[in-house]
Amino acid sequence: MVRVCFVCLGNICRSPAAEAIFGAMVKAAGLDREIDVDSAGTGAMHVGERADERARDEARRRGLEIMHEARQFVPADFKRFQYIVGMDASNLRALKAMPASARFTGSLSLMRSHDPASPANAAIPDPFYGSEKDFAEVFDLCETACKGLLERIATDRNLSLPQPS
Ligand code: 4NP
Numbered sequence: 001m002v003r004v005c006f007v008c009l010g011n012i013c014r015s016p017a018a019e020a021i022f023g024a025m026v027k028a029a030g031l032d033r034e035i036d037v038d039s040a041g042t043g044a045m046h047v048g049e050r051a052d053e054r055a056r057d058e059a060r061r062r063g064l065e066i067m068h069e070a071r072q073f074v075p076a077d078f079k080r081f082q083y084i085v086g087m088d089a090s091n092l093r094a095l096k097a098m099p100a101s102a103r104f105t106g107s108l109s110l111m112r113s114h115d116p117a118s119p120a121n122a123a124i125p126d127p128f129y130g131s132e133k134d135f136a137e138v139f140d141l142c143e144t145a146c147k148g149l150l151e152r153i154a155t156d157r158n159l160s161l162p163q164p165s
Contacts, residue, residue, distance in 0.1 A: 002157055003036045003080055004149075006111070007095060008087040011041030011070040014124050014138055015087060016051040018111065020064045021139065022146045029161050035153065038081070040073035042094035047072055052128070058135045075100035082106035083153065085114075088123035107156075112141065114148035 006018040019039040026035045041047075050056070051066040059066045077084070078100045084107070086092040092110060095101055101108070112118040124141050127134035154161045 001036050002034060002082055002153060003038070004083040004085065004153070005073070005077060005081040006037075006039040006085050006087070007042060007073055007091050008039075008124075009041055009043050009091060009094075009126065010046045010128065011039055011043075011068075011072070012046045012049055012052045013055050013127050013135070014142070015039035015041065016066050016068040016070075017055050017059065017135075017139055018085070018087070018124075018142045018146065019068055020059055020066045021062075021142050022149065024064055025146055025150055029150065029154075031150075031154075031159055031161075034157070034159055039068060040071050040077060042073055042091055044072045046070040054127070054132060054135045055138075058132070058139050062139060073098075078104040078106075083149070084108045085111050085149065087111050088126065089121060111145045111149075114145045114152060115141070116148060118145070 006015040008015040016039050019037050023037045026032050047070050049070045056066050075098055111124050112122045124138055127138050
């Protein structure tokens with residue numbers, strides 16, 4: 001099993017959206033027995049909460065349901081996951097500042113680095129203080145990046161993807 005964890009700050013907006021989008025893609029590709037998907041936050045302020053209502057509404061508009069309850073990323077997650085994907089540079093900095101990250105042998109990447117059309121080091125912008133439109137943009141950016149991430153994992157792990165029709 002390959003395990004993927006998306007990480008943002010609060011684990012109530014961007015990373016649960018990415019988890020739902022990527023999970024649906026993995027399922028559509030028939031790879032849900034091969035690829036496990038989760039998300040976490042570097043902060044603890046929303047632990048135990050369901051995703052932000054604006055994220056859940058946008059998910060629903062796209063035929064997705066976000067069931068995740070927020071949790072904080074813990075040192076043991078560096079052992080559990082092979083792919084850890086941060087939404088912005090500060091998420092990556094917080095992860096790298098954890099001593100357990102030194103022994104991580106998997107892939108630690110920035111979400112938009114999986115989108116070949118994205119500028120270098122671009123973030124999935126934090127929509128928490130934004131509008132409905134900002135949440136829609138988060139979903140659009142995550143969808144594009146998730147496609148690239150799935151191709152990367154399929155290549156790394158020798159998994160076959162259905163041909164696009
Ligand atoms: P997320 O968004 O990191 O995408 O879940 C945020 C959620 C909460 C806060 C900031 C960003 N906050 O400051 O409480």
